[in-house]
Amino acid sequence: MVRRGVESGSLDQGLKRQVLAHDIELRFGTALPEAASGIRATGPRGSYAIVVGYVFRTTLPDALVGVLSDRLAPKGYAYLVTAGGRATLACCIFADCANYRGYLDRTVSFFQARTGIDLAGAQRFGGTGNVRLPATARRNGGGTLLAGEAAGFQDALWGFGLRYAMVSGHLAARALLERDPGSYDRRWRARFGGLMRASLVNRYFFARLGDRGYDAFLRHLGAAEDAREWLRRHYAPSVWKDLWYLLLRRAD
Ligand SMILES: Cc1cc2nc3c(=O)[nH]c(=O)nc-3n(C[C@H](O)[C@H](O)[C@H](O)COP(=O)(O)OP(=O)(O)OC[C@H]3O[C@@H](n4cnc5c(N)ncnc54)[C@H](O)[C@@H]3O)c2cc1C
Incomplete structure:
Protein backbone atom coordinates (compact mmCIF):
# COMPACT_ATOMS: atom_id res chain seq x y z
CA MET A 1 0.00 0.00 0.00
CA VAL A 2 1.45 3.35 -1.01
CA ARG A 3 1.69 5.66 2.00
CA ARG A 4 2.17 9.41 1.90
CA GLY A 5 3.59 11.93 4.30
CA VAL A 6 6.38 12.28 6.82
CA GLU A 7 6.59 8.75 8.21
CA SER A 8 9.48 6.60 7.09
CA GLY A 9 8.71 4.22 4.24
CA SER A 10 6.25 6.62 2.61
CA LEU A 11 6.43 7.59 -1.05
CA ASP A 12 7.32 11.16 -0.11
CA GLN A 13 10.20 10.09 2.12
CA GLY A 14 11.49 7.75 -0.61
CA LEU A 15 11.49 10.60 -3.11
CA LYS A 16 13.19 12.88 -0.60
CA ARG A 17 15.95 10.32 -0.05
CA GLN A 18 16.56 10.05 -3.79
CA VAL A 19 16.68 13.84 -4.15
CA LEU A 20 19.17 14.25 -1.30
CA ALA A 21 21.33 11.47 -2.73
CA HIS A 22 21.76 13.66 -5.82
CA ASP A 23 22.82 16.67 -3.73
CA ILE A 24 19.70 18.56 -4.71
CA GLU A 25 18.69 21.30 -2.32
CA LEU A 26 15.23 21.09 -0.73
CA ARG A 27 13.66 24.27 0.60
CA PHE A 28 10.71 23.77 2.91
CA GLY A 29 8.21 26.49 3.78
CA THR A 30 9.08 28.56 0.71
CA ALA A 31 6.51 29.29 -1.98
CA LEU A 32 7.58 28.98 -5.59
CA PRO A 33 6.86 32.33 -7.31
CA GLU A 34 4.23 32.13 -10.07
CA ALA A 35 6.70 33.44 -12.62
CA ALA A 36 9.46 30.91 -11.81
CA SER A 37 10.70 29.07 -14.87
CA GLY A 38 11.37 25.33 -14.86
CA ILE A 39 8.93 22.68 -13.67
CA ARG A 40 5.99 23.69 -11.54
CA ALA A 41 4.28 20.79 -9.72
CA THR A 42 2.29 22.59 -7.05
CA GLY A 43 -0.69 20.23 -7.00
CA PRO A 44 -4.43 20.74 -7.50
CA ARG A 45 -6.10 24.05 -8.06
CA GLY A 46 -9.86 24.08 -7.72
CA SER A 47 -11.65 20.92 -6.78
CA TYR A 48 -13.14 18.39 -9.08
CA ASN A 130 -8.24 18.54 -10.01
CA VAL A 131 -8.71 17.16 -13.53
CA ARG A 132 -8.58 19.00 -16.81
CA LEU A 133 -7.06 18.33 -20.16
CA PRO A 134 -5.19 21.56 -20.86
CA ALA A 135 -4.59 22.94 -24.34
CA THR A 136 -1.03 23.55 -23.16
CA ALA A 137 0.84 22.68 -19.96
CA ARG A 138 3.29 25.55 -20.48
CA ARG A 139 3.03 28.96 -18.84
CA ASN A 140 4.93 32.22 -18.66
CA GLY A 141 5.67 32.34 -22.36
CA GLY A 142 6.53 28.64 -22.38
CA GLY A 143 9.31 28.80 -19.77
CA THR A 144 7.30 27.10 -17.02
CA LEU A 145 6.25 23.49 -17.51
CA LEU A 146 3.31 22.37 -15.39
CA ALA A 147 3.44 18.78 -14.16
CA GLY A 148 0.98 16.63 -12.23
CA GLU A 149 -2.25 18.08 -10.95
CA ALA A 150 -1.02 21.65 -11.38
CA ALA A 151 -1.62 20.96 -15.08
CA GLY A 152 -4.82 18.99 -14.38
CA PHE A 153 -3.25 15.62 -15.18
CA GLN A 154 -5.13 12.88 -13.40
CA ASP A 155 -7.43 10.00 -14.16
CA ALA A 156 -10.87 11.61 -14.30
CA LEU A 157 -12.84 8.44 -13.63
CA TRP A 158 -11.52 7.60 -10.14
CA GLY A 159 -9.15 10.48 -9.38
CA PHE A 160 -5.82 8.67 -9.47
CA GLY A 161 -2.95 11.01 -10.21
CA LEU A 162 0.26 9.61 -8.75
CA ARG A 163 1.43 7.96 -11.94
CA TYR A 164 0.41 10.97 -14.04
CA ALA A 165 2.37 13.26 -11.69
CA MET A 166 5.54 11.19 -11.98
CA VAL A 167 5.28 10.55 -15.70
CA SER A 168 4.55 14.19 -16.54
CA GLY A 169 7.35 15.36 -14.21
CA HIS A 170 9.70 12.98 -15.99
CA LEU A 171 8.60 14.18 -19.44
CA ALA A 172 8.99 17.82 -18.38
CA ALA A 173 12.51 17.12 -17.06
CA ARG A 174 13.44 15.34 -20.28
CA ALA A 175 12.22 18.28 -22.36
CA LEU A 176 14.34 20.67 -20.26
CA LEU A 177 17.44 18.42 -20.26
CA GLU A 178 17.22 18.16 -24.03
CA ARG A 179 16.89 21.97 -24.18
CA ASP A 180 13.58 21.57 -25.93
CA PRO A 181 10.87 22.84 -23.53
CA GLY A 182 8.63 23.47 -26.56
CA SER A 183 8.35 19.69 -27.03
CA TYR A 184 6.71 19.13 -23.62
CA ASP A 185 3.11 19.49 -24.84
CA ARG A 186 3.80 17.03 -27.66
CA ARG A 187 5.43 14.56 -25.25
CA TRP A 188 2.65 14.41 -22.65
CA ARG A 189 -0.08 14.36 -25.31
CA ALA A 190 1.57 11.41 -27.03
CA ARG A 191 2.13 9.55 -23.76
CA PHE A 192 -1.21 9.97 -22.00
CA GLY A 193 -3.45 12.45 -23.87
CA GLY A 194 -5.57 9.54 -25.17
CA LEU A 195 -5.84 7.98 -21.70
CA MET A 196 -7.02 11.27 -20.26
CA ARG A 197 -9.62 11.77 -22.97
CA ALA A 198 -10.88 8.23 -22.35
CA SER A 199 -11.01 8.86 -18.60
CA LEU A 200 -13.03 12.06 -19.05
CA VAL A 201 -15.54 10.18 -21.23
CA ASN A 202 -15.65 7.32 -18.67
CA ARG A 203 -16.36 9.84 -15.93
CA TYR A 204 -19.18 11.43 -17.94
CA PHE A 205 -20.96 8.09 -18.27
CA PHE A 206 -20.12 6.84 -14.76
CA ALA A 207 -21.61 9.99 -13.22
CA ARG A 208 -24.92 9.12 -14.88
CA LEU A 209 -25.13 5.48 -13.78
CA GLY A 210 -26.72 5.85 -10.33
CA ASP A 211 -26.94 2.92 -7.91
CA ARG A 212 -28.61 0.57 -10.41
CA GLY A 213 -25.99 1.35 -13.00
CA TYR A 214 -23.21 0.71 -10.44
CA ASP A 215 -24.77 -2.72 -9.84
CA ALA A 216 -24.62 -3.50 -13.54
CA PHE A 217 -21.06 -2.14 -13.76
CA LEU A 218 -19.92 -4.37 -10.88
CA ARG A 219 -21.76 -7.39 -12.28
CA HIS A 220 -19.91 -6.98 -15.57
CA LEU A 221 -16.60 -6.54 -13.79
CA GLY A 222 -17.29 -9.57 -11.56
CA ALA A 223 -18.23 -11.73 -14.55
CA ALA A 224 -15.05 -10.86 -16.44
CA GLU A 225 -12.57 -13.71 -16.75
CA ASP A 226 -9.77 -11.28 -15.85
CA ALA A 227 -10.98 -8.15 -14.02
CA ARG A 228 -7.74 -6.27 -14.66
CA GLU A 229 -7.93 -6.92 -18.39
CA TRP A 230 -11.58 -5.79 -18.38
CA LEU A 231 -10.59 -2.57 -16.62
CA ARG A 232 -7.62 -2.08 -18.93
CA ARG A 233 -9.99 -2.17 -21.92
CA HIS A 234 -12.37 0.17 -20.10
CA TYR A 235 -9.52 2.64 -19.60
CA ALA A 236 -7.97 2.26 -23.05
CA PRO A 237 -8.31 5.11 -25.54
CA SER A 238 -10.45 4.37 -28.60
CA VAL A 239 -11.83 6.17 -31.62
CA TRP A 240 -15.38 6.25 -30.23
CA LYS A 241 -14.15 7.66 -26.90
CA ASP A 242 -12.28 10.37 -28.81
CA LEU A 243 -15.49 11.19 -30.68
CA TRP A 244 -17.44 11.35 -27.42
CA TYR A 245 -14.74 13.57 -25.98
CA LEU A 246 -15.11 16.01 -28.87
CA LEU A 247 -18.90 16.03 -28.45
CA LEU A 248 -18.67 16.60 -24.69
CA ARG A 249 -16.14 19.38 -25.11
CA ARG A 250 -18.44 21.12 -27.56
CA ALA A 251 -21.40 20.78 -25.20
CA ASP A 252 -19.36 22.12 -22.25
C1 LIG B 1 -6.74 11.81 -0.02
C2 LIG B 1 -6.21 11.51 -1.39
C3 LIG B 1 -6.03 10.18 -1.79
C4 LIG B 1 -5.49 9.90 -3.03
N1 LIG B 1 -5.30 8.60 -3.41
C5 LIG B 1 -4.71 8.32 -4.58
C6 LIG B 1 -4.43 6.98 -4.95
O1 LIG B 1 -4.75 6.04 -4.23
N2 LIG B 1 -3.79 6.78 -6.14
C7 LIG B 1 -3.44 7.79 -6.96
O2 LIG B 1 -2.85 7.55 -8.02
N3 LIG B 1 -3.71 9.08 -6.65
C8 LIG B 1 -4.34 9.36 -5.48
N4 LIG B 1 -4.62 10.66 -5.16
C9 LIG B 1 -4.24 11.72 -6.09
C10 LIG B 1 -2.74 11.98 -5.96
O3 LIG B 1 -2.40 12.14 -4.61
C11 LIG B 1 -2.40 13.24 -6.73
O4 LIG B 1 -2.90 13.17 -8.04
C12 LIG B 1 -0.89 13.45 -6.80
O5 LIG B 1 -0.33 13.49 -5.51
C13 LIG B 1 -0.58 14.75 -7.55
O6 LIG B 1 0.78 14.98 -7.44
P1 LIG B 1 1.36 16.44 -7.63
O7 LIG B 1 2.84 16.31 -7.44
O8 LIG B 1 0.83 17.02 -8.88
O9 LIG B 1 0.72 17.30 -6.44
P2 LIG B 1 0.81 17.11 -4.87
O10 LIG B 1 1.08 15.69 -4.49
O11 LIG B 1 -0.43 17.78 -4.35
O12 LIG B 1 2.09 17.96 -4.45
C14 LIG B 1 2.13 19.35 -4.64
C15 LIG B 1 3.08 19.94 -3.60
O13 LIG B 1 3.37 21.29 -3.94
C16 LIG B 1 3.29 22.07 -2.74
N5 LIG B 1 2.98 23.45 -3.16
C17 LIG B 1 1.80 24.00 -3.49
N6 LIG B 1 1.95 25.29 -3.86
C18 LIG B 1 3.27 25.57 -3.77
C19 LIG B 1 4.07 26.73 -4.02
N7 LIG B 1 3.55 27.87 -4.48
N8 LIG B 1 5.41 26.64 -3.80
C20 LIG B 1 5.99 25.50 -3.37
N9 LIG B 1 5.28 24.37 -3.12
C21 LIG B 1 3.94 24.40 -3.31
C22 LIG B 1 2.20 21.41 -1.93
O14 LIG B 1 2.34 21.76 -0.57
C23 LIG B 1 2.51 19.94 -2.19
O15 LIG B 1 3.47 19.44 -1.32
C24 LIG B 1 -5.17 10.96 -3.92
C25 LIG B 1 -5.38 12.29 -3.53
C26 LIG B 1 -5.91 12.58 -2.28
C27 LIG B 1 -6.12 14.02 -1.89
Whole structure:
Protein backbone atom coordinates (compact mmCIF):
# COMPACT_ATOMS: atom_id res chain seq x y z
CA MET A 1 0.00 0.00 0.00
CA VAL A 2 1.45 3.35 -1.01
CA ARG A 3 1.69 5.66 2.00
CA ARG A 4 2.17 9.41 1.90
CA GLY A 5 3.59 11.93 4.30
CA VAL A 6 6.38 12.28 6.82
CA GLU A 7 6.59 8.75 8.21
CA SER A 8 9.48 6.60 7.09
CA GLY A 9 8.71 4.22 4.24
CA SER A 10 6.25 6.62 2.61
CA LEU A 11 6.43 7.59 -1.05
CA ASP A 12 7.32 11.16 -0.11
CA GLN A 13 10.20 10.09 2.12
CA GLY A 14 11.49 7.75 -0.61
CA LEU A 15 11.49 10.60 -3.11
CA LYS A 16 13.19 12.88 -0.60
CA ARG A 17 15.95 10.32 -0.05
CA GLN A 18 16.56 10.05 -3.79
CA VAL A 19 16.68 13.84 -4.15
CA LEU A 20 19.17 14.25 -1.30
CA ALA A 21 21.33 11.47 -2.73
CA HIS A 22 21.76 13.66 -5.82
CA ASP A 23 22.82 16.67 -3.73
CA ILE A 24 19.70 18.56 -4.71
CA GLU A 25 18.69 21.30 -2.32
CA LEU A 26 15.23 21.09 -0.73
CA ARG A 27 13.66 24.27 0.60
CA PHE A 28 10.71 23.77 2.91
CA GLY A 29 8.21 26.49 3.78
CA THR A 30 9.08 28.56 0.71
CA ALA A 31 6.51 29.29 -1.98
CA LEU A 32 7.58 28.98 -5.59
CA PRO A 33 6.86 32.33 -7.31
CA GLU A 34 4.23 32.13 -10.07
CA ALA A 35 6.70 33.44 -12.62
CA ALA A 36 9.46 30.91 -11.81
CA SER A 37 10.70 29.07 -14.87
CA GLY A 38 11.37 25.33 -14.86
CA ILE A 39 8.93 22.68 -13.67
CA ARG A 40 5.99 23.69 -11.54
CA ALA A 41 4.28 20.79 -9.72
CA THR A 42 2.29 22.59 -7.05
CA GLY A 43 -0.69 20.23 -7.00
CA PRO A 44 -4.43 20.74 -7.50
CA ARG A 45 -6.10 24.05 -8.06
CA GLY A 46 -9.86 24.08 -7.72
CA SER A 47 -11.65 20.92 -6.78
CA TYR A 48 -13.14 18.39 -9.08
CA ALA A 49 -13.52 15.83 -6.29
CA ILE A 50 -13.01 15.56 -2.54
CA VAL A 51 -11.42 12.66 -0.66
CA VAL A 52 -11.90 12.38 3.10
CA GLY A 53 -11.07 9.50 5.37
CA TYR A 54 -9.16 8.00 8.26
CA VAL A 55 -5.95 6.04 8.67
CA PHE A 56 -5.73 3.77 11.70
CA ARG A 57 -4.26 0.58 13.12
CA THR A 58 -6.24 -2.61 12.65
CA THR A 59 -6.12 -6.33 13.36
CA LEU A 60 -8.13 -7.13 10.23
CA PRO A 61 -6.45 -9.31 7.58
CA ASP A 62 -5.18 -7.64 4.40
CA ALA A 63 -8.06 -6.73 2.13
CA LEU A 64 -9.26 -4.14 -0.34
CA VAL A 65 -12.98 -3.37 -0.42
CA GLY A 66 -14.48 -0.79 -2.76
CA VAL A 67 -18.11 0.34 -2.62
CA LEU A 68 -20.11 2.13 -5.28
CA SER A 69 -23.10 3.87 -3.73
CA ASP A 70 -24.48 7.39 -4.04
CA ARG A 71 -25.50 7.15 -0.36
CA LEU A 72 -21.86 6.81 0.72
CA ALA A 73 -19.96 8.63 -2.03
CA PRO A 74 -22.03 10.40 -4.70
CA LYS A 75 -20.77 9.66 -8.21
CA GLY A 76 -17.57 8.28 -6.67
CA TYR A 77 -16.64 5.41 -4.39
CA ALA A 78 -15.84 4.48 -0.82
CA TYR A 79 -13.12 2.07 0.21
CA LEU A 80 -11.43 0.24 3.04
CA VAL A 81 -7.88 -0.96 2.52
CA THR A 82 -6.15 -3.02 5.19
CA ALA A 83 -2.52 -4.01 4.80
CA GLY A 84 -0.01 -5.16 7.40
CA GLY A 85 -2.01 -3.89 10.38
CA ARG A 86 -2.74 -0.48 8.85
CA ALA A 87 -6.05 0.61 7.44
CA THR A 88 -7.28 3.42 5.23
CA LEU A 89 -10.98 4.14 5.03
CA ALA A 90 -12.18 6.89 2.73
CA CYS A 91 -14.90 8.20 0.51
CA CYS A 92 -14.12 9.92 -2.74
CA ILE A 93 -16.99 12.24 -3.62
CA PHE A 94 -17.64 13.78 -7.02
CA ALA A 95 -20.95 15.54 -6.23
CA ASP A 96 -22.58 17.30 -3.26
CA CYS A 97 -19.04 17.84 -1.92
CA ALA A 98 -20.18 20.40 0.67
CA ASN A 99 -21.83 17.58 2.65
CA TYR A 100 -18.72 15.41 2.80
CA ARG A 101 -18.93 14.99 6.61
CA GLY A 102 -22.26 13.18 6.37
CA TYR A 103 -20.93 10.87 3.63
CA LEU A 104 -17.83 10.07 5.65
CA ASP A 105 -19.96 9.25 8.72
CA ARG A 106 -22.13 6.94 6.64
CA THR A 107 -19.06 5.27 5.15
CA VAL A 108 -17.68 4.67 8.65
CA SER A 109 -21.01 3.19 9.81
CA PHE A 110 -21.19 1.02 6.70
CA PHE A 111 -17.78 -0.54 7.31
CA GLN A 112 -18.22 -0.72 11.08
CA ALA A 113 -21.40 -2.73 10.65
CA ARG A 114 -19.67 -5.20 8.33
CA THR A 115 -16.15 -5.48 9.71
CA GLY A 116 -16.31 -4.16 13.28
CA ILE A 117 -13.43 -1.73 12.63
CA ASP A 118 -12.35 0.34 15.61
CA LEU A 119 -11.38 3.94 14.82
CA ALA A 120 -9.75 4.65 18.20
CA GLY A 121 -6.64 6.76 17.56
CA ALA A 122 -7.58 7.21 13.90
CA GLN A 123 -6.11 10.17 12.05
CA ARG A 124 -8.36 12.04 9.71
CA PHE A 125 -7.09 13.06 6.27
CA GLY A 126 -8.56 14.76 3.27
CA GLY A 127 -7.80 16.59 0.09
CA THR A 128 -9.10 17.68 -3.26
CA GLY A 129 -8.44 16.60 -6.79
CA ASN A 130 -8.24 18.54 -10.01
CA VAL A 131 -8.71 17.16 -13.53
CA ARG A 132 -8.58 19.00 -16.81
CA LEU A 133 -7.06 18.33 -20.16
CA PRO A 134 -5.19 21.56 -20.86
CA ALA A 135 -4.59 22.94 -24.34
CA THR A 136 -1.03 23.55 -23.16
CA ALA A 137 0.84 22.68 -19.96
CA ARG A 138 3.29 25.55 -20.48
CA ARG A 139 3.03 28.96 -18.84
CA ASN A 140 4.93 32.22 -18.66
CA GLY A 141 5.67 32.34 -22.36
CA GLY A 142 6.53 28.64 -22.38
CA GLY A 143 9.31 28.80 -19.77
CA THR A 144 7.30 27.10 -17.02
CA LEU A 145 6.25 23.49 -17.51
CA LEU A 146 3.31 22.37 -15.39
CA ALA A 147 3.44 18.78 -14.16
CA GLY A 148 0.98 16.63 -12.23
CA GLU A 149 -2.25 18.08 -10.95
CA ALA A 150 -1.02 21.65 -11.38
CA ALA A 151 -1.62 20.96 -15.08
CA GLY A 152 -4.82 18.99 -14.38
CA PHE A 153 -3.25 15.62 -15.18
CA GLN A 154 -5.13 12.88 -13.40
CA ASP A 155 -7.43 10.00 -14.16
CA ALA A 156 -10.87 11.61 -14.30
CA LEU A 157 -12.84 8.44 -13.63
CA TRP A 158 -11.52 7.60 -10.14
CA GLY A 159 -9.15 10.48 -9.38
CA PHE A 160 -5.82 8.67 -9.47
CA GLY A 161 -2.95 11.01 -10.21
CA LEU A 162 0.26 9.61 -8.75
CA ARG A 163 1.43 7.96 -11.94
CA TYR A 164 0.41 10.97 -14.04
CA ALA A 165 2.37 13.26 -11.69
CA MET A 166 5.54 11.19 -11.98
CA VAL A 167 5.28 10.55 -15.70
CA SER A 168 4.55 14.19 -16.54
CA GLY A 169 7.35 15.36 -14.21
CA HIS A 170 9.70 12.98 -15.99
CA LEU A 171 8.60 14.18 -19.44
CA ALA A 172 8.99 17.82 -18.38
CA ALA A 173 12.51 17.12 -17.06
CA ARG A 174 13.44 15.34 -20.28
CA ALA A 175 12.22 18.28 -22.36
CA LEU A 176 14.34 20.67 -20.26
CA LEU A 177 17.44 18.42 -20.26
CA GLU A 178 17.22 18.16 -24.03
CA ARG A 179 16.89 21.97 -24.18
CA ASP A 180 13.58 21.57 -25.93
CA PRO A 181 10.87 22.84 -23.53
CA GLY A 182 8.63 23.47 -26.56
CA SER A 183 8.35 19.69 -27.03
CA TYR A 184 6.71 19.13 -23.62
CA ASP A 185 3.11 19.49 -24.84
CA ARG A 186 3.80 17.03 -27.66
CA ARG A 187 5.43 14.56 -25.25
CA TRP A 188 2.65 14.41 -22.65
CA ARG A 189 -0.08 14.36 -25.31
CA ALA A 190 1.57 11.41 -27.03
CA ARG A 191 2.13 9.55 -23.76
CA PHE A 192 -1.21 9.97 -22.00
CA GLY A 193 -3.45 12.45 -23.87
CA GLY A 194 -5.57 9.54 -25.17
CA LEU A 195 -5.84 7.98 -21.70
CA MET A 196 -7.02 11.27 -20.26
CA ARG A 197 -9.62 11.77 -22.97
CA ALA A 198 -10.88 8.23 -22.35
CA SER A 199 -11.01 8.86 -18.60
CA LEU A 200 -13.03 12.06 -19.05
CA VAL A 201 -15.54 10.18 -21.23
CA ASN A 202 -15.65 7.32 -18.67
CA ARG A 203 -16.36 9.84 -15.93
CA TYR A 204 -19.18 11.43 -17.94
CA PHE A 205 -20.96 8.09 -18.27
CA PHE A 206 -20.12 6.84 -14.76
CA ALA A 207 -21.61 9.99 -13.22
CA ARG A 208 -24.92 9.12 -14.88
CA LEU A 209 -25.13 5.48 -13.78
CA GLY A 210 -26.72 5.85 -10.33
CA ASP A 211 -26.94 2.92 -7.91
CA ARG A 212 -28.61 0.57 -10.41
CA GLY A 213 -25.99 1.35 -13.00
CA TYR A 214 -23.21 0.71 -10.44
CA ASP A 215 -24.77 -2.72 -9.84
CA ALA A 216 -24.62 -3.50 -13.54
CA PHE A 217 -21.06 -2.14 -13.76
CA LEU A 218 -19.92 -4.37 -10.88
CA ARG A 219 -21.76 -7.39 -12.28
CA HIS A 220 -19.91 -6.98 -15.57
CA LEU A 221 -16.60 -6.54 -13.79
CA GLY A 222 -17.29 -9.57 -11.56
CA ALA A 223 -18.23 -11.73 -14.55
CA ALA A 224 -15.05 -10.86 -16.44
CA GLU A 225 -12.57 -13.71 -16.75
CA ASP A 226 -9.77 -11.28 -15.85
CA ALA A 227 -10.98 -8.15 -14.02
CA ARG A 228 -7.74 -6.27 -14.66
CA GLU A 229 -7.93 -6.92 -18.39
CA TRP A 230 -11.58 -5.79 -18.38
CA LEU A 231 -10.59 -2.57 -16.62
CA ARG A 232 -7.62 -2.08 -18.93
CA ARG A 233 -9.99 -2.17 -21.92
CA HIS A 234 -12.37 0.17 -20.10
CA TYR A 235 -9.52 2.64 -19.60
CA ALA A 236 -7.97 2.26 -23.05
CA PRO A 237 -8.31 5.11 -25.54
CA SER A 238 -10.45 4.37 -28.60
CA VAL A 239 -11.83 6.17 -31.62
CA TRP A 240 -15.38 6.25 -30.23
CA LYS A 241 -14.15 7.66 -26.90
CA ASP A 242 -12.28 10.37 -28.81
CA LEU A 243 -15.49 11.19 -30.68
CA TRP A 244 -17.44 11.35 -27.42
CA TYR A 245 -14.74 13.57 -25.98
CA LEU A 246 -15.11 16.01 -28.87
CA LEU A 247 -18.90 16.03 -28.45
CA LEU A 248 -18.67 16.60 -24.69
CA ARG A 249 -16.14 19.38 -25.11
CA ARG A 250 -18.44 21.12 -27.56
CA ALA A 251 -21.40 20.78 -25.20
CA ASP A 252 -19.36 22.12 -22.25
C1 LIG B 1 -6.74 11.81 -0.02
C2 LIG B 1 -6.21 11.51 -1.39
C3 LIG B 1 -6.03 10.18 -1.79
C4 LIG B 1 -5.49 9.90 -3.03
N1 LIG B 1 -5.30 8.60 -3.41
C5 LIG B 1 -4.71 8.32 -4.58
C6 LIG B 1 -4.43 6.98 -4.95
O1 LIG B 1 -4.75 6.04 -4.23
N2 LIG B 1 -3.79 6.78 -6.14
C7 LIG B 1 -3.44 7.79 -6.96
O2 LIG B 1 -2.85 7.55 -8.02
N3 LIG B 1 -3.71 9.08 -6.65
C8 LIG B 1 -4.34 9.36 -5.48
N4 LIG B 1 -4.62 10.66 -5.16
C9 LIG B 1 -4.24 11.72 -6.09
C10 LIG B 1 -2.74 11.98 -5.96
O3 LIG B 1 -2.40 12.14 -4.61
C11 LIG B 1 -2.40 13.24 -6.73
O4 LIG B 1 -2.90 13.17 -8.04
C12 LIG B 1 -0.89 13.45 -6.80
O5 LIG B 1 -0.33 13.49 -5.51
C13 LIG B 1 -0.58 14.75 -7.55
O6 LIG B 1 0.78 14.98 -7.44
P1 LIG B 1 1.36 16.44 -7.63
O7 LIG B 1 2.84 16.31 -7.44
O8 LIG B 1 0.83 17.02 -8.88
O9 LIG B 1 0.72 17.30 -6.44
P2 LIG B 1 0.81 17.11 -4.87
O10 LIG B 1 1.08 15.69 -4.49
O11 LIG B 1 -0.43 17.78 -4.35
O12 LIG B 1 2.09 17.96 -4.45
C14 LIG B 1 2.13 19.35 -4.64
C15 LIG B 1 3.08 19.94 -3.60
O13 LIG B 1 3.37 21.29 -3.94
C16 LIG B 1 3.29 22.07 -2.74
N5 LIG B 1 2.98 23.45 -3.16
C17 LIG B 1 1.80 24.00 -3.49
N6 LIG B 1 1.95 25.29 -3.86
C18 LIG B 1 3.27 25.57 -3.77
C19 LIG B 1 4.07 26.73 -4.02
N7 LIG B 1 3.55 27.87 -4.48
N8 LIG B 1 5.41 26.64 -3.80
C20 LIG B 1 5.99 25.50 -3.37
N9 LIG B 1 5.28 24.37 -3.12
C21 LIG B 1 3.94 24.40 -3.31
C22 LIG B 1 2.20 21.41 -1.93
O14 LIG B 1 2.34 21.76 -0.57
C23 LIG B 1 2.51 19.94 -2.19
O15 LIG B 1 3.47 19.44 -1.32
C24 LIG B 1 -5.17 10.96 -3.92
C25 LIG B 1 -5.38 12.29 -3.53
C26 LIG B 1 -5.91 12.58 -2.28
C27 LIG B 1 -6.12 14.02 -1.89
